[in-house]
Amino acid sequence: MIPEKSYDVIVVGAGPAGSTAAAYAAQRGMSVLLVDKKQDIGVPLQCGGFLPHTETLKELIPSADLPFTLEEYPSSCIHTTTSFQRFIAPNGISKGFDVKGDVLDRRRFDKYLASVAAKEGTHLLVATNVIEIKETNVIMDGAFGRYEVKGEVIIGADGPNSMVAASKGMQRSPDPLGMSTAFEYELCGVDVDKEAVEMYFGKDYVPGGYAWIISQGKDRANIGVGIREAFFSEKMCARDYLNRFMYEHPIASEKLKEGTILSVISGLVPVGGAPSITATKNTLIAGDAAGHLIATNGGGISTAMVGGKIAGETAADFLEGTCKLEEYDFRWRAQMGLEIKTSVYIRKLMDKIMLSDSIMNAAIKTISSSQMKAVQCGKLPEAVKKTLQKLNMGIN
């Protein structure tokens, strides 16, 4: 594929945010170039793949206008469907709530989203790394050659380490607790609960974070840990914590230790919220690049796609002369800003609580199942706020 010399919109990154942004801008008749450094869209996998069904997403982010690709996607993108979320306290006591969701095959899902963008008329350039942006000239290099392409609008959907955000001065605050390392295995030969997504807590296994087991159906599962470096014990890294969880956790290891590791997955998860600015006069950032993620559970697929849709639509409105590009910042915050901000606030309250097993046991015991669901959705009922603040005071 040889790109044109210029486009209305250039989108950097063909993950959920970028492909959604490209689809919505192209649908409005804009010429769009979507560039990704991956040779194979969706690969390597960097996700657990859990996506709540739309009825839950409508509770999670009630003001958001969901993209059509979140409402409907091919069944070939779904490994399995689960109906329950379970929290396992350090003392082994568990509690949970009903929540229906699909466990996606992100390799297929990301390809599906890119193909929707292409169907709307987007030009897709894979295996091409964006290496520099000079004003609105994007310099890229890869399998199809080196090009300098002009865009009227640039959308940075290039993930948690966004070079677009950095090059336009839109980075998040440098809070070391605002970025989590996620380390994951895709396993076969395991006997896990096929109906539930499980989250395990305990400072010896995941200090200041949690471990997950997400069934892929049959005898397969994704297991992982999300953990901040500041909480690592000396000489331990994320992989060591995951191995300890898989082979030594008193409950989880019984289900996992005989499993075979099919793939090793790692990535960063931005749990520090959005930067103060997400739009300039010619550039927008969306998805992980803009901190569009629920910090209490590390879920970012749906919020990335909502952010991408708003970015694509705002770019089109701007190019049609009906709004300023900076309007984007206001638009996405109106649709999901409160939930993202609240989830970061809750995460900060939980940071200390999760470092003490006895206090984490008390938190899981005290908070009801329905309150847990609310907290997972980035909401903070007054009673939970008081409980968490009280538990926090006990630590200080």
Ligand SMILES: Cc1cc2nc3c(=O)[nH]c(=O)nc-3n(C[C@H](O)[C@H](O)[C@H](O)COP(=O)(O)OP(=O)(O)OC[C@H]3O[C@@H](n4cnc5c(N)ncnc54)[C@H](O)[C@@H]3O)c2cc1C
């Ligand atoms: C291990 C792990 C497990 C997770 N599990 C879940 C889960 O179960 N459910 C959930 O909702 N969320 C989960 N998340 C979070 C979720 O994966 C992200 O929030 C989501 O992928 C964000 O989408 P995005 O489009 O913003 O970014 P990404 O999916 O990261 O896509 C960014 C794209 O930009 C491309 N790119 C980057 N830089 C350049 C460049 N310079 N030039 C060209 N291309 C570039 C990359 O190749 C990539 O394809 C998980 C994350 C990790 C790391």
